Amino acid sequence: MTLLGLTVEQDESGDVRGWMPVTEHTISADGMPRLGAVAMLVDALGGMRSITASDPEWAFTADMSLHLLPSGPCDVLRADLHVRRRGRRTLVIEADLTADDERPAGSALLTFAVVPRPVHLVDITIEMTPGRRLMNQNSANEVLETAYFEELGIAAASPGVVSVDLRPVIANTVGALHGAIHASVIDEASTSLARALLGTEAITTDMHLAYLELGRVGPITATATAVGDATDGHLTASVEVRDGAGDLVSTATTQVVAQ
Amino acid sequence: MSGFGNPTEIGVAQYLLMTIEEIGDGTAPLPHTRGNFPGASNTLDAQGRLGTDLLTCIVDSIGGMTSGLASLPEWIVTTNLTLRRAPDALHGSRGTGPLVLDTHVLRRGRSSVVTRVDVATAGGDAVATAWMSCSILTPANGPPPFTRPVRPFDRSVPDEPIYASAPHEFFNLTPGQRPGVVQLAIEPRLRNPWGILHGGASAVVLDATARSLVRGRASVEASPDVIVTDLAVHYLSPGRVGPIIATASSAGRRGPDHLVRVEVRDHGADDRLMALAMTTVRSFA
Numbered sequence: 001m002t003l004l005g006l007t008v009e010q011d012e013s014g015d016v017r018g019w020m021p022v023t024e025h026t027i028s029a030d031g032m033p034r035l036g037a038v039a040m041l042v043d044a045l046g047g048m049r050s051i052t053a054s055d056p057e058w059a060f061t062a063d064m065s066l067h068l069l070p071s072g073p074c075d076v077l078r079a080d081l082h083v084r085r086r087g088r089r090t091l092v093i094e095a096d097l098t099a100d101d102e103r104p105a106g107s108a109l110l111t112f113a114v115v116p117r118p119v120h121l122v123d124i125t126i127e128m129t130p131g132r133r134l135m136n137q138n139s140a141n142e143v144l145e146t147a148y149f150e151e152l153g154i155a156a157a158s159p160g161v162v163s164v165d166l167r168p169v170i171a172n173t174v175g176a177l178h179g180a181i182h183a184s185v186i187d188e189a190s191t192s193l194a195r196a197l198l199g200t201e202a203i204t205t206d207m208h209l210a211y212l213e214l215g216r217v218g219p220i221t222a223t224a225t226a227v228g229d230a231t232d233g234h235l236t237a238s239v240e241v242r243d244g245a246g247d248l249v250s251t252a253t254t255q256v257v258a259q
Numbered sequence: 260m261s262g263f264g265n266p267t268e269i270g271v272a273q274y275l276l277m278t279i280e281e282i283g284d285g286t287a288p289l290p291h292t293r294g295n296f297p298g299a300s301n302t303l304d305a306q307g308r309l310g311t312d313l314l315t316c317i318v319d320s321i322g323g324m325t326s327g328l329a330s331l332p333e334w335i336v337t338t339n340l341t342l343r344r345a346p347d348a349l350h351g352s353r354g355t356g357p358l359v360l361d362t363h364v365l366r367r368g369r370s371s372v373v374t375r376v377d378v379a380t381a382g383g384d385a386v387a388t389a390w391m392s393c394s395i396l397t398p399a400n401g402p403p404p405f406t407r408p409v410r411p412f413d414r415s416v417p418d419e420p421i422y423a424s425a426p427h428e429f430f431n432l433t434p435g436q437r438p439g440v441v442q443l444a445i446e447p448r449l450r451n452p453w454g455i456l457h458g459g460a461s462a463v464v465l466d467a468t469a470r471s472l473v474r475g476r477a478s479v480e481a482s483p484d485v486i487v488t489d490l491a492v493h494y495l496s497p498g499r500v501g502p503i504i505a506t507a508s509s510a511g512r513r514g515p516d517h518l519v520r521v522e523v524r525d526h527g528a529d530d531r532l533m534a535l536a537m538t539t540v541r542s543f544a
Contacts, residue, residue: 062371062392065341065491067510067518069510069511069512069513069518070513084493084495084535085495085496085532089370089371090338092339092493092495094535104510104511105511106510106511106518107510107518107520107537109491109493109535109537111338111339111392111493113370113371205513206489206539208341208343208390208489210373210392212365212366212373213366227343227345227385227387228345228346228348228354228384228385228386229345229346230346230347231347231349234346235346236343236344236345236346238377238388248365251373251375251390253341253343253388253489255539257513
């Protein structure tokens with residue numbers, strides 16, 4: 001999150017809006033940020049929105065669907081998040097994506113599981129200062145200087161198979177793989193499979209991701225398999241993410257298109 | 260939630276006629292089931308393909324039942340479902356005819372279940388893959404009466420012409436005043452065992468609405484030239500009164516693929532939002 005330079009503002013209703021600068025280190029072949037990077041924007045803002053929406057309880061991400069539109073090249077991606085349902089046990093949040101504040105760039109739907117607030121989070125203070133601010137103050141000093149997925153340490157083992165070592169920089173507050181990094185390994189596993197099957201550069205355009213368990217043991221490995229044959233420049237993939245103990249920690253389906 | 264009705268008399272199941280068999284001896288904590296969908300001609304389009312409407316219906320049916328088996332003695336309600344079709348089985352003869360649904364529960368937590376469904380032809384060609392999430396709840400009068408392992412059972416199909424009709428007739432769909440609006444009038448056959456609108460019916464109306472928007476025609480019939488290739492639907496509240504009105508809006512497009520957002524509301528219940536979906540609609544026209 002720090003390296004992506006995310007900024008955010010929250011209105012009095014609790015709804016949040018955030019921005020992600022789009023650089024040469026985060027884009028795919030169509031000039032739009034890679035799905036894995038967009039997932040970080042959506043997940044971070046969704047988590048922030050969920051805090052006030054689930055109060056006094058807590059919420060964690062259960063699943064995420066993300067669709068990207070060809071709106072590139074763009075300089076800034078904006079996400080506007082709205083609560084669509086706050087039930088006793090689930091919270092549904094929708095995100096609208098906009099390129100350069102003017103072009104529709106996609107959308108996301110997230111489900112959060114509402115749970116009793118963990119003891120260590122009872123006294124958490126939420127920054128509600130009006131106005132736009134960095135989501136992480138460290139972003140003022142840390143700048144992405146290489147490709148985002150390379151910086152994360154995602155490495156391809158073979159077409160459709162990628163792995164990443166579990167390091168603090170890609171872990172969440174409980175030491176498990178950050179939710180948005182699941183999306184990044186799924187993105188890269190899907191595109192690497194598509195490159196091999198389609199014989200050309202490819203981009204992951206949409207994803208349905210369900211979180212199953214915390215990935216606490218590294219390395220984390222994502223394996224993509226084709227659903228049917230790639231046709232007309234389109235690949236549908238099913239992706240399993242497993243931790244170092246071989247346990248399934250998330251599952252996803254993706255759509256990948258040739259560029 | 261009221262008591263569960265007779266599972267052999269669920270109207271939507273009597274229409275689809277899918278049989279379900281549990282794999283194993285019924286003691287696995289994460290159940291595995293297999294469904295066989297016969298593909299009666301009235302349920303298929305002109306190319307012999309099952310539309311994404313009924314495909315979602317049968318995925319919801321077997322996925323919900325299998326998730327429920329994992330939750331016994333409690334039961335479940337579907338909270339969201341995603342489905343993605345194989346790109347080589349969208350058009351032409353591939354992916355047509357009877358289907359097999361292989362269903363695995365991936366996770367059974369304290370309050371939710373995640374289940375995966377892979378759909379293929381009888382010959383093994385992939386047609387679609389899906390996963391769904393369910394919330395676990397305690398039904399007022401206990402769960403449905405299943406004997407484990409679950410074995411296929413005969414359904415008595417009412418001797419009524421509507422059970423041999425096309426999907427848009429069975430699900431009582433009528434086009435709205437403009438493309439991208441479709442109405443569903445609730446009939447008893449469209450309710451689930453708890454008396455609310457069957458989740459598959461919501462999928463049918465939202466699929467028809469998304470296709471209608473992309474076709475640019477106020478229509479509800481099957482359309483092999485315009486097909487929903489993926490969807491993510493969130494069930495937000497039950498449909499109880501009706502009419503159910505679905506409204507689609509375009510979020511943008513990528514070549515032949517249109518990203519369409521659909522809202523499904525229970526007009527008779529203060530227009531309460533029942534379901535929210537994002538779909539991708541491919542136009543072959």
